[in-house]
Amino acid sequence: MAVASKEITRIMATDCGSTTTKAILIEKKDGEYRLIRRGEAPTTVEAPAEDVTKGVLNAVGEIEDLELRKFLKSGEDGVLVSPDSADGVDIYMSTSSAGGGLQMTVAGVVKSMTGASAQRAALGAGAIVMDIIASNDGRLPHEKVADIRRLRPDMILLSGGIDGGTIDHVIELAEVIKAADPKPRFGVGYKLPIIYAGNKNARGEVKKELGEQAELKIVDNLRPVLERENLGPARDIIHEIFMEHVMAQAPGYTRLMNWAGHYVDGSWKQVPIMPTPGAVGKLIETVAKNENIEVMGVDIGGATTDVFSVFGNEGETVFNRTVSANLGMSYSVSNVFASAGYDNVMRWVPFHMDEADLRNRIRNKMIRPTTIPQMLKELIVEQAIAREALRLALVQHKELATGLKGVAQERTIGDAFEQTQSGATLVNMMTLDLLIGSGGVLSHAPRRSQAALMVIDAFLPEGITMLAVDSIFMMPQLGVLSEVLPEAATEVFDKDCLIRLGTCVAPVGVNRKAAVLAEVRITKQDGSSIELRIEPGKMHVEPLVAGEKVNAVITPAKNLDVGNGPGNEWTGELEGGVVGLIFDGRGRPFVLPEDDARRIEKLQEWSKALDIYPERFIDLEGGE
Amino acid sequence: MAFAYTPGLRVANHTVVRKERRLPLAGKTLVVAGDSVTADTIVAKTDLPGNVKMVNIANVLGLPPGDIPELLFVKEGESIKEDHVLGQTRGFFGLFKNTVRSPIEGTFESYNRITGQAVLREPPIPVAIDAYVRGTVTEVLENEGVIVESNATFVQGIFGVGGETRGELKVLTDGPADELTGDLIDESCRGKVLLGGSFVSYTTLNKAIATGVKAIIVGGFDDKDLKEFLGYELGVAITGHEKKGITLVLTEGFGRMNMASVTFNLLKSREGLLASVNGATQIRAGVMRPELVIPVDEAEKEKSSDKPAGAMDIGSNVRCIRAPYFGKLGMVEALPAELQVLDSEAKVRVLDVKFDNGEIVTVPRANVELIEE
Structure with missing residues (x-):
């Protein structure tokens, strides 16, 4: 798919999100690819437009207005791809999550084993997993049948049994699916696609059960042996079906597909539309690989929140993606509130607010999802909700990003007393090197320090962690660009996309007597040095610009850990960012004061320490 | 634009x-x-297919799934009444027989020789639109x-x-x-x-x-x-x-x-x-x-409009859909191209709306909706 990059110097890329359509213009100037301009507009799947391309025209139109050049065809019939003219671009491409996502039900024999593997396969392919059916899920067969019918998934992934293992249980699951006779959400005439990726010895029987009734696709077992997953074939076929069946349902999508492409040797070549989460995941994986670090990325959208992570596990790096289908800042905002509860949302608001007022505000955001906070008070409330959405998404990610369960472990007699289980989470906030935030609420926070504090409050990084945000929410477009022009994607990612906020230093552990959690000695590049203390319950920011590094010696108090074990000194380099070096003495585990007045006082104190809101925010409880 | x-x-x-x-x-x-x-x-x-009830006959009768078919009293596709005997063991000398009965009225849909499971289906559910x-x-x-x-x-x-x-x-x-x-x-x-x-x-x-x-x-x-x-x-x-x-x-x-x-x-x-x-x-x-x-009875034709659906320009009637002007109606007065800074400090595209009382305010473009007539 790679094309000669010298031919392409002007790139237009859009991401049609569930709420907003974002366009970016990239151009090669003086030998390097740089972001030139961005535009955005509400996504137009709603009436009256009901056509995703209208949002694209709007977003690209905004770039036209600002650049005073033509990027749209006359009659607004697409993006102008015209390599021989001064107007237009050389290539247009797009990602999309505006089809409402891919909704799947997965099935496996044991919920935590083949069931979890099937779930990981579906999630990795960009799906929303609505239900996991398993022989041991505690439901009676007729209850499973009822649930499959009720949920009406876009497709079903059936796995179960290692190769040569159980057949009975797999057939039982196939019977349940057959009895449910589920119909696709869209189109009465279609057969529901069912993928079988289980015990190869059960293929014949599965075919007998489901072959006639469904669009059955058989691929290699996703868990051929207990010790190994083979998710690739299942993911590929899911992706294929997704493009054919689900994306095509988004209004206007077929037109968009025709717009995306470029000329190769004078003939038109389409560039496939990539699902947004797939594109972001690809980029995160590339960063971890290029820099050889552990990375976690979060993309908080309007309808869903995706968490991506690359962590080490027994000498290998493991990529995981989870999607929290109903956690998001617009379409799903009410669900964040319902899942987290009023108290959990309110604990992040640094002023008193009437519950009825808060509830109505959140609901009005839900029913008009494309609106943005005009007033500071509304912004603060949205950022409080964002913290809870991010926190819940991380909880879900930790639960799924695990080692394989059911694998026999060799134990010494000493291990027998520890009772560690296979399948523990791979997410280790202490060893995490880089945490990247993306999505409107983080990328478009009016002050970068707001994004930093939202991410710290929600993810509670431990020890030494570099924080970054996607500058203007362009990771999806760069993900799809990396498929076509990897060099351009890397260049723009480094120079224009990734904004380093700074390093967060957070001691972990309990030492109630310590008046100082850690002593820090910083030596700057010019030889000057600073000494400071991380005090319990306090936050402190030491300015250090992006790209600049200092040498640091951090000596934690007894029982406290900043990366080298409890009480052990840490020596190394700390890198700055647009916010600076952030010293978080609020403790891990982190607990907010229960007393309301004290809580508000502390929130205001931390907000001031990071300079996240204008001073007037303290008076906000009086009204707008 | x-x-x-x-x-x-x-x-x-x-x-x-x-x-x-x-x-x-x-x-x-x-x-x-x-x-x-x-x-x-x-x-x-x-008619929607009826709900399904699954009965593991092999478990109920305490026999291997492969032995069941010859003990069944019903064939696949046959209608069954509630309490209908589906199958029975031979017992010892005709005594101590185990019996499995249908919990529902409907159809005996299938029996699986591997799992021992029978699928019983309730009568179809009629649906009218x-x-x-x-x-x-x-x-x-x-x-x-x-x-x-x-x-x-x-x-x-x-x-x-x-x-x-x-x-x-x-x-x-x-x-x-x-x-x-x-x-x-x-x-x-x-x-x-x-x-x-x-x-x-x-x-x-x-x-x-x-x-x-x-x-x-x-x-x-x-x-x-x-x-x-x-x-x-x-x-x-x-x-x-x-x-x-x-x-x-x-x-x-x-x-x-x-x-x-x-x-x-x-x-x-x-x-x-x-x-x-x-x-x-x-x-x-x-x-x-x-x-x-x-x-309505009047066969009045739909008013045709030159504007594409969803198109907003100067003079369009809009409703503000977010605080601080939530619910207020007005007319688009200007659509400036430049980004502007809001109270929240966000820098966004805006428009000017004129309310009925003559007051003109600036709001983010994302915070209005067209009143389509």
């Missing part, structure tokens, strides 16, 4: 409303193109449903609860700013679709249900009341399936909100006519908003 696309809700005096009436599964259509239908006309019907609105069948979707078209007044709401219903439209409040209070509801409201003004409370809603009101159309409702009304905290905004005995449609949003006077006055002019109402809302891809369809 001469205009911007922006989401909006339709409030149309006369328009052609096209309704697709589709079965959940393939079935039979009962009308032909050109037929006149009333809202109650059944246009298509089908009505026309929902008075009009003409313009298209038949073979085995799937029909398209019904109607010359009607059409109003979209922003959020609703409850499914399709219909009744005669009755105006209860004097104006769009008045609350629909309980004392306004009496026996004359039974079977009616009630038009209120700015607000309805949970208490009033309950009185309406008790009185047999079919639907309520108001500006706003409190979220706290919504929780009480539904009995749970609504997470994702997908509604329409609630069986609450009433359909509620909000035209403006949550809280106490004056109904747009254009909406109120239009509906008021249709008092006494039969209104088909659907509260189903889906704020997701493939967005669905609640609606009122009031078929």
Whole structure:
């Protein structure tokens, strides 16, 4: 798919999100690819437009207005791809999550084993997993049948049994699916696609059960042996079906597909539309690989929140993606509130607010999802909700990003007393090197320090962690660009996309007597040095610009850990960012004061320490 | 760019409303193109497969699954009654027999020799689809449903609860700013679709249900009341399936909100006519908003507009949909291209809106919606 990059110097890329359509213009100037301009507009799947391309025209139109050049065809019939003219671009491409996502039900024999593997396969392919059916899920067969019918998934992934293992249980699951006779959400005439990726010895029987009734696709077992997953074939076929069946349902999508492409040797070549989460995941994986670090990325959208992570596990790096289908800042905002509860949302608001007022505000955001906070008070409330959405998404990610369960472990007699289980989470906030935030609420926070504090409050990084945000929410477009022009994607990612906020230093552990959690000695590049203390319950920011590094010696108090074990000194380099070096003495585990007045006082104190809101925010409880 | 696309809700005096009436599964259509239908006309019907009951016969009889088929008294596809004997062990010398009986009436669908599981299916569930609105069948979707078209007044709401219903439209409040209070509801409201003004409370809603009101159309409702009304905290905004005995449609949003006077006055002019109402809302891809369809007799053509749907330009009528001007109506005064800094410090595209009192304010473009007429 790679094309000669010298031919392409002007790139237009859009991401049609569930709420907003974002366009970016990239151009090669003086030998390097740089972001030139961005535009955005509400996504137009709603009436009256009901056509995703209208949002694209709007977003690209905004770039036209600002650049005073033509990027749209006359009659607004697409993006102008015209390599021989001064107007237009050389290539247009797009990602999309505006089809409402891919909704799947997965099935496996044991919920935590083949069931979890099937779930990981579906999630990795960009799906929303609505239900996991398993022989041991505690439901009676007729209850499973009822649930499959009720949920009406876009497709079903059936796995179960290692190769040569159980057949009975797999057939039982196939019977349940057959009895449910589920119909696709869209189109009465279609057969529901069912993928079988289980015990190869059960293929014949599965075919007998489901072959006639469904669009059955058989691929290699996703868990051929207990010790190994083979998710690739299942993911590929899911992706294929997704493009054919689900994306095509988004209004206007077929037109968009025709717009995306470029000329190769004078003939038109389409560039496939990539699902947004797939594109972001690809980029995160590339960063971890290029820099050889552990990375976690979060993309908080309007309808869903995706968490991506690359962590080490027994000498290998493991990529995981989870999607929290109903956690998001617009379409799903009410669900964040319902899942987290009023108290959990309110604990992040640094002023008193009437519950009825808060509830109505959140609901009005839900029913008009494309609106943005005009007033500071509304912004603060949205950022409080964002913290809870991010926190819940991380909880879900930790639960799924695990080692394989059911694998026999060799134990010494000493291990027998520890009772560690296979399948523990791979997410280790202490060893995490880089945490990247993306999505409107983080990328478009009016002050970068707001994004930093939202991410710290929600993810509670431990020890030494570099924080970054996607500058203007362009990771999806760069993900799809990396498929076509990897060099351009890397260049723009480094120079224009990734904004380093700074390093967060957070001691972990309990030492109630310590008046100082850690002593820090910083030596700057010019030889000057600073000494400071991380005090319990306090936050402190030491300015250090992006790209600049200092040498640091951090000596934690007894029982406290900043990366080298409890009480052990840490020596190394700390890198700055647009916010600076952030010293978080609020403790891990982190607990907010229960007393309301004290809580508000502390929130205001931390907000001031990071300079996240204008001073007037303290008076906000009086009204707008 | 001469205009911007922006989401909006339709409030149309006369328009052609096209309704697709589709079965959940393939079935039979009962009308032909050109037929006149009333809202109650059944246009298509089908049978949904009955619910399934699974019985592990091998477990019940305590035998290996492969031994069961010769002990079965029923064949696959055979009808069964409740308590019908499905199979029996031979026992010892004719004694101590184990028996397995059907827990349901229906069909013995299949038996699996590997798992020992039998699938029993309850009788089919008949489903019929009505026309929902008075009009003409313009298209038949073979085995799937029909398209019904109607010359009607059409109003979209922003959020609703409850499914399709219909009744005669009755105006209860004097104006769009008045609350629909309980004392306004009496026996004359039974079977009616009630038009209120700015607000309805949970208490009033309950009185309406008790009185047999079919639907309520108001500006706003409190979220706290919504929780009480539904009995749970609504997470994702997908509604329409609630069986609450009433359909509620909000035209403006949550809280106490004056109904747009254009909406109120239009509906008021249709008092006494039969209104088909659907509260189903889906704020997701493939967005669905609640609606009122009031078929009218005048065969007035839809006003054609030069503007593409959703296009906003100077002079367009808009509604502010976010604080601090939430609910206010005005006219677009300017569409500056440059980004501007808001109170929240965000830098965004804005527009200037002129309110009726002459006041001009600047709001983010994302925070207005078109009032489409």
